[in-house]
Amino acid sequence: MLEVSGLTTRYGEISALRNASLLVGAGEVVGLIGPNGAGKTTLLNTLAGLLEPSEGVVIFDGEDVTGSSPERLLRMGLALVPEHRRIFGDLTVEENLRIGGIIVSTRRRQSLLEEMAEQFPVLRQKWTTAAGFLSGGEAQQLAIARALMSEPRLLMMDEPSLGLAPVMVDVVFELISSLRDRGRTLLVVEQNATRMLDLADRAYVMRSGAVVAEGTGADLRADDQLFDTFLGN
Amino acid sequence: MAELLQNLIDGLGRGSIYALLALGVAVIFGVMHLLNFAHGELITVSGYATFWALSAGWSWYLVVPLIVAVSVVTSLVIERLAFSRVRGADDFTLLLTSFGVHFVVSAIFLLYVSPSVKTFSRPGWVTNTYAVGFLRIEVFDTVVIGVTVLALVATSLLLQRTMFGLALRAAAADFDTARLMGVRSDSVIRGAFALSGVLAGIAGIFWLMRAGNTVPTAGINPMLKGVLAALIGGLGSLRGAVLGGFVLGLAEVLLRSRLPDSLASLTEGVVFLLIALLFIFRPQGLIAVAHAERV
Numbered sequence: 143m144l145e146v147s148g149l150t151t152r153y154g155e156i157s158a159l160r161n162a163s164l165l166v167g168a169g170e171v172v173g174l175i176g177p178n179g180a181g182k183t184t185l186l187n188t189l190a191g192l193l194e195p196s197e198g199v200v201i202f203d204g205e206d207v208t209g210s211s212p213e214r215l216l217r218m219g220l221a222l223v224p225e226h227r228r229i230f231g232d233l234t235v236e237e238n239l240r241i242g243g244i245i246v247s248t249r250r251r252q253s254l255l256e257e258m259a260e261q262f263p264v265l266r267q268k269w270t271t272a273a274g275f276l277s278g279g280e281a282q283q284l285a286i287a288r289a290l291m292s293e294p295r296l297l298m299m300d301e302p303s304l305g306l307a308p309v310m311v312d313v314v315f316e317l318i319s320s321l322r323d324r325g326r327t328l329l330v331v332e333q334n335a336t337r338m339l340d341l342a343d344r345a346y347v348m349r350s351g352a353v354v355a356e357g358t359g360a361d362l363r364a365d366d367q368l369f370d371t372f373l374g375n
Numbered sequence: 376m377a378e379l380l381q382n383l384i385d386g387l388g389r390g391s392i393y394a395l396l397a398l399g400v401a402v403i404f405g406v407m408h409l410l411n412f413a414h415g416e417l418i419t420v421s422g423y424a425t426f427w428a429l430s431a432g433w434s435w436y437l438v439v440p441l442i443v444a445v446s447v448v449t450s451l452v453i454e455r456l457a458f459s460r461v462r463g464a465d466d467f468t469l470l471l472t473s474f475g476v477h478f479v480v481s482a483i484f485l486l487y488v489s490p491s492v493k494t495f496s497r498p499g500w501v502t503n504t505y506a507v508g509f510l511r512i513e514v515f516d517t518v519v520i521g522v523t524v525l526a527l528v529a530t531s532l533l534l535q536r537t538m539f540g541l542a543l544r545a546a547a548a549d550f551d552t553a554r555l556m557g558v559r560s561d562s563v564i565r566g567a568f569a570l571s572g573v574l575a576g577i578a579g580i581f582w583l584m585r586a587g588n589t590v591p592t593a594g595i596n597p598m599l600k601g602v603l604a605a606l607i608g609g610l611g612s613l614r615g616a617v618l619g620g621f622v623l624g625l626a627e628v629l630l631r632s633r634l635p636d637s638l639a640s641l642t643e644g645v646v647f648l649l650i651a652l653l654f655i656f657r658p659q660g661l662i663a664v665a666h667a668e669r670v
Contacts, residue, residue, distance in 0.1 A: 244541075
């Protein structure tokens with residue numbers, strides 16, 4: 143579904159992402175792990191169209207989409223739940239969800255809103271509250287629900303558990319596994335490497351802007367040296 | 376007491392026009408982080424359109440929709456020719472570009488039309504008044520306030536109830552994230568310029584009816600009022616811009632009638648002094664907004 147080869151993204155002189163390649167197959171859950179500053183967020187932001195790559199090719203569904211705008215990529219079915227959630231604090235929960243569904247028809251948007259209200263009882267309770275008043279965990283659920291409103295075929299998430307209370311981290315991981323069980327294709331950046339490896343079909347390990355290892359969760363966990371060096375506990 | 380009430384009505388009439396101009400400035404600042412010093416040019420261009428249309432024998436009933444149409448088209452053309460090329464540039468570049476547009480538009484009329492004042496006839500009712508108890512109210516102020524209230528309600532409904540309004544508010548809060556949701560940057564920015572053009576057009580109708588003339592530099596005054604009112608209200612806040620417009624209008628009228636005769640001609644200067652004081656004590660304006668990153 144997604145084929146990335148030799149992707150390089152620069153901020154001025156600095157290459158935050160160097161020659162990164164990865165594959166995500168339809169229905170797969172792929173993890174992207176590695177220490178802070180490894181280039182994970184840069185990779186996702188480049189794939190979502192927020193950053194322009196200086197080299198490399200991104201193929202989505204057989205089409206070359208390198209350097210496309212975020213609004214075009216979303217219409218092709220590629221959505222990103224951005225780092226730090228980035229919900230619209232002045233807009234209500236409902237309005238945040240509506241804006242997430244701006245690309246679908248009015249009727250479809252309405253039925254998706256009802257689905258989200260059912261799937262996320264926490265959000266239903268705060269439906270008309272300004273989203274800025276939500277707790278971190280609620281805001282993360284809203285950010286994920288908002289991305290689902292566009293009915294993406296590939297959903298990317300950037301650090302969905304970052305900064306959440308432990309009980310909320312559990313909620314977010316349960317949500318990710320329920321999305322997996324429903325056959326969603328996911329590409330998830332997580333600092334919580336152990337839990338991500340349990341959940342993912344495969345994972346890529348990044349360090350200093352490059353992809354340094356790839357394998358199934360079990361493979362990567364079995365590689366003690368890799369685990370200690372890059373992901374260490 | 377009677378004088379104060381009279382001042383309030385006059386101030387609201389004047390403030391209405393400023394509020395419409397300021398709202399247009401705030402809408403564009405919201406999505407693009409551009410403080411539009413070319414906003415008054417919409418009135419310059421509309422002013423010449425009014426002059427030509429009236430000279431050609433059009434009635435004011437036809438000129439009114441013409442002004443709004445010319446203002447919207449001008450706003451969109453300026454966006455396409457100038458601002459679309461500097462999207463995403465730093466604030467200072469945007470500011471200089473808007474100054475550039477302001478000077479280019481004045482220069483075009485100066486060079487290709489005439490440096491002299493072009494006058495046109497004002498509608499007869501502009502100077503009519505009617506009595507309510509001890510007050511003498513201008514028909515003009517009544518119409519201005521009424522139309523402005525309708526325009527503000529319509530704008531508010533547009534922003535609250537439509538997908539375009541939602542997209543505009545989302546883009547103003549966080550442009551990149553709005554794009555991640557599928558909000559097209561072109562549509563939302565052009566939409567903002569169109570909305571700003573409609574609002575400036577409505578303000579322009581009244582501005583031109585009252586002025587009865589236009590010159591190449593006619594845009595400076597409405598631009599200053601709109602930008603100042605938006606700054607007073609707190610840049611980026613739409614409610615603040617409307618509030619700022621009314622505050623500025625009321626301040627001008629009250630000062631002009633209260634200052635001793637020898638100082639009355641310094642009203643503008645005193646207004647600027649008060650604005651300077653406001654920014655010393657409240658630099659964020661009357662209503663503060665948190666800004667995320669812009670395009």
